[in-house]
Amino acid sequence: MFRTALRNVLAHKARLLMTTLAVMLGVAFVAGTMVFTSTLSDAYAKSAAKGFEGVDVVVRPDYSGGGEEFDPRAVPDLPEELLDRLRRVSGVESATGSVSGFAALADKDGDLVGEGWSTQGANYDAGPDGKKEDPRYDLRDGRAPTRSGEIALDSKTAERTGYGVGDTVRMSVDGPVRQEKVVGVFDTDDGGVAAGGTLVLFDTATAQEMFSQPGRYSEIVLTAADGVEQRELVERVEEVLPKQTLATTGEELADEQARMIEASMDGMRTGLLVFAGIALFVGIFIIANTFTMLVAQRTKELALLRAVGAARRQVTRSVLVEALVVGTVAALVGLLAGVGIGAVMRVLMGSFSTLPDGPLIVEPTTVVASLVVGIGVTVVAAWLPARRAAKVPPVAAMGSVHAPATTRGLVVRNTVGALLAGAGAALVLYATGLEDGEMPMGAGAGLLVIGVFVLTPLLSRPIIGAAAPVLRAFGVSGKLARLNAVRNPRRTAATAAALMIGLTLITGMTVIAGSVQKGVDKMAAEALEADYTVSMANYSPLSPEVEQTLGKEERVTALSPLRNSPSRIDGGYEPLTGVNGEALDELLELDFTQGSFAGLGGESVIVDTDTAKEHGWKVGSSFEVVYEDGERGELTVSGVYEGNEMIRGIMLDTATLDPHLEQVTSMQVMVKTADGASESVKSSLEEALGDNPAILVQDKKDLSESIAQMFTMMLNMLYGLLAMAVIVAVLGVVNTLAMSVFERSQEIGMLRAIGLDRRGTKRMVRLESLVISLFGGVLGIGLGVFFGWAAGELISGSLATYELVLPWGRMGVFLAMAALVGVLAALWPARRAARLNMLEAIKTE
Incomplete structure (x- = not known):
């Protein structure tokens, strides 16, 4: 049976290709996401850890508080007296006071330099006598700033802007423009600079005046003398610390920074993996559809195996072995493609912002997750067709067709689908009246989508039937296309469902984004009288x-x-x-x-x-x-x-x-x-x-455009990510049509023999593909509008000016996109059908 399964895989390479591609794309997205986020996390963590080299202990104000009573007075910054006291602690080789804050630097064109939030200013601590070198910054050119009106720039910012020693620059800390003279250029391992930000150094007195108060620091950095451990130094320092101050080792701070970076990557990783999951979910329909058709085409073969002694379990196992082989190949190829995707994503992000240097990271968890996901999804999706294969009775070996779905089976399916869809819709509607209805609405949406998927065979006949008047205009080809589309409702449903899911998400997000934008615009117009x-x-x-x-x-x-x-x-x-x-x-x-x-x-x-x-x-x-x-x-x-x-x-x-x-x-x-x-x-x-x-x-228009820009950028990212699901859906349509053409070879040969020309054959396959794609598009857009409305009802509870906006233009584009999917997906199957040899096709069993 194992040899039989391998033989079947090799015998149906072309038919399994689209399934392999669908799984490979999903796995590649998962692997690419994990490689990309791991690479970024590692690069930022190493950059941050580099910034803590030479830092043994850091003393900071303790903002954690104590007791339940709220004290509105801010925790005081660290005074100069504490810095002097720490310098005298046994085991302290050096103590450096630090103060920092936002400092915007203009380039030579007057534009803001850096990444906005990473445009920082800090002090160069020259010690009590003003002659000490600050160990945090290595001066490459010039000298350190010593008085107001002087600054030093980090070397990366100097290279980007073309500023050098002796230049005068314009900058701002809290509003007013300052004219500062560049007196030095320095190197730094600061993570913000490595990520594309800027760092401007002032003399300590000027920095304190701008970012804190005269004579006060935001933190004090200590370097331990030879032979003194970091934890030992913390214990000595804590003996002289006043209340509301905290001493932490450099190792702990580096670990804390690494955890923060990892946590910040978690959101991005989760978001990208959600879309990878959507692509894989869509791929499940393609895999199940493919194996269902393969089992149907091999009914006689499987029945003969049963007749010569193969047990049901062996037949099921043989189909699952096929799925295992396909899933393994797809997962391995997807893993390799994912590493490439991760590298490309890093390059693309690097073109928009500066990233710290570092190697491409492929962690063992990425390899394991990719293989488990690829193989698992394929085997799980093939399980139901495998069970069906095992139920083929041996007597079916006398014919070439297996028993069609019974009326009882269809009634059970439609009943279950109606119950799921009804429960899901009811739960979504119930959630719209709750203050915190996100969880029940999400559960209801999931049930409704599953219910509609189960009902799609039932829905396909009336919806596709509604296209009959249009299809009649294409003559015999149009009529045959409609009949072929509804001949196997389950196959049509599984093919259309892949496209339906993608368009449901795209449409729902577009409705929500447009409606929120309208509500924000309305709120600004109504509440803001200022110009x-x-x-x-x-x-x-x-x-x-x-x-x-x-x-x-x-x-x-x-x-x-x-x-x-x-x-x-x-x-x-x-x-x-x-x-x-x-x-x-x-x-x-x-x-x-x-x-x-x-x-x-x-x-x-x-x-x-x-x-x-x-x-x-x-x-x-x-x-x-x-x-x-x-x-x-x-x-x-x-x-x-x-x-x-x-x-x-x-x-x-x-x-x-x-x-x-x-x-x-x-x-x-x-x-x-x-x-x-x-x-x-x-x-x-x-x-x-x-x-x-x-x-x-x-002005109001600028505020509106800035908000619109945020939504547009978010939507464009979502469209790009969901395009993966649409690509997988296209593969599903191609796969279904190709296998449909194969199993209808005899029928197509007969049609050619009685007068249907090649052009008519192509038109028949293309129209069938178009109808199936539009069927999925109509369902997806309808569900998307419903979910967009329901989510808006939740949002309106916190945004009083929320107003439902139906983007008719974009929905038209989405429907046209579904039609384009159908047209493109039919190119190869239609050409293949038209090129079938009539006599050989008629003889096909």
């Missing part, structure tokens, strides 16, 4: 100088900052938002359920309805607040408004809030101008701010 919002490029805090500069502009008629500050109210944490109470009604359009903007000022505040409901407040309610600096105050509610994703929380006048802030900064500034939003006004505001690359000046 512009001004913020940092990485949305870090803005200096109050930005607000002051904008206030001096003649065209500006009203402006208000948005400041964030923690507070304690009723024993719990509540954020406060500082605004310009006098101008807020000109900048925001809020729906008040009680009160209005008029009372905002002094000790009066406005709150959103959710916060008011949580605390039981209404207009006139007073409450005690503990500010950021620990001082207490009493505030009174003068208005309650409907909050949204953009505007919510407790808002009070900046004149009340600012005295309690340790550092006065804004998250953004809203601006109203006399001439409204226009390119000239925007240009004048940007010019007033020094054409600063670190600052974003955005």
Whole structure:
């Protein structure tokens, strides 16, 4: 039986090719994903570990807290006195104070350098006497910065920008433009720089002024003397540390960094593997379809095996051995292709951003997972056809056909499908009314898709039958194509289901993305009366100088900052938002359920309805607040408004809030101008701010486009990933048609003999493929719209302005894409059918 199985594999190489390709693509995607993410994780981890070379102990503020009582005051940074004390600890060879923060650097064209969030600034610690070398940075050219107005650049940024010692550069830390002179260029193992970011060094006093406070550091790096272990040094250091500080070994920090990098890769890996899983799931239909047809074509052979003594288990085993061979070959080829895909993905990502150097990593788990997935999926998909093969009675050896599906079997299938689809639809509808309905909706969606798949043989006849009027226009070829498409509903269903799943996901995601975009646009238009919002490029805090500069502009008629500050109210944490109470009604359009903007000022505040409901407040309610600096105050509610994703929380006048802030900064500034939003006004505001690359000046259109760009990029990535499933679906259609042509060779020969020419034969196969593909497309788009609507009902609970948008244009494109799949998939089978020799085909058994 084993030899028989191998012989069958070799005898049906062409017929199993498409199955092998389908499995190979899915495995290649899995292997490529794992190779790519492992390679990135290893490169970043090694780069980070390199950055900790020479670091034995790091002392940092302890933000973990202690006890349940909330203290709104921030944990203090490390003082200069602590640095001096640590230098005197036995076993410490050197102690270096470090302070860092966001620092945006402009290139020679005025554009922001680096990757935005990785544009960092830090201090060069020259020691108490100003003559020590900082062991973290190796100066390649020039010298270290020693006073305000001087900086040193990392060598990679210097190479990218063309800056060198003696050049003057424009940069910004919190809004205002700074002119700095480059006095040095240095090498560093900093992971952010290795990933394409920038690092700018200032003298310690300047860095402290910008990123912390004079005389304070964000961390202190210690190097151990010879013979002193890192853990031993930590124990000595802990004896002199004050409260709210923490000492950690360099090894622990490197391990922590590696874990963080691995965790950050997990999301990407999971997302990519989901799409690989979809491709493999689609491939299951192709594999099951292929083996079903192979078993049907070998009914006489299998029955003869039974007649000469083969047991059912042996027949089942022979089919599964075929699947095992096919799956092993496909998995091995897919693994090799996956390594190539991983390398290509790394090169492609490297073209968009700078990645740290490192070898391609193929872990043992990648090899094992690829083989297990490829072989497992193939064998599992072939199990049902193998069972059917074993049930072929020996008496079937007298004929060449096996018993068709019984009426009872079809009734059972349709009943099960209807129950699954009904339960799935009911669960999805039930989930739309829940606050946290993601899990039940996901389960319902899975049941509904499975139910529809089970019902597709039943649905194929009426839906394909609806195309009869159109197919009649193609004469005999069209009529035969329709009859062939519904002749074997199970095969048609399995072929169409592969395309259905891909289009369901594509359509559903498109509906959700378009509807969310519309809701966000509507929310911005309704809530924002300001012409512009001004913020940092990485949305870090803005200096109050930005607000002051904008206030001096003649065209500006009203402006208000948005400041964030923690507070304690009723024993719990509540954020406060500082605004310009006098101008807020000109900048925001809020729906008040009680009160209005008029009372905002002094000790009066406005709150959103959710916060008011949580605390039981209404207009006139007073409450005690503990500010950021620990001082207490009493505030009174003068208005309650409907909050949204953009505007919510407790808002009070900046004149009340600012005295309690340790550092006065804004998250953004809203601006109203006399001439409204226009390119000239925007240009004048940007010019007033020094054409600063670190600052974003955005009107409503810009905000909408930035959000749309995010959704478009996300959708394009999803389309690209789901294209894998569509490619597998195309292979399924090709496979089905090719095998269908093979098993209908005698029939096609007879049609040719009674007058159907080659052109008519090609047209018949192409129309059959087109009808099957459009059938899958219609089901997929219909399910996608339903799931998009249902998911929108969940989203509307948190996004009040959510509005369902049906992308008719894109759905038309998706349907056209399904038709194109049918046309392309039929090219080879149609040509093969047209070239059959009539006499040889008629003699075929």
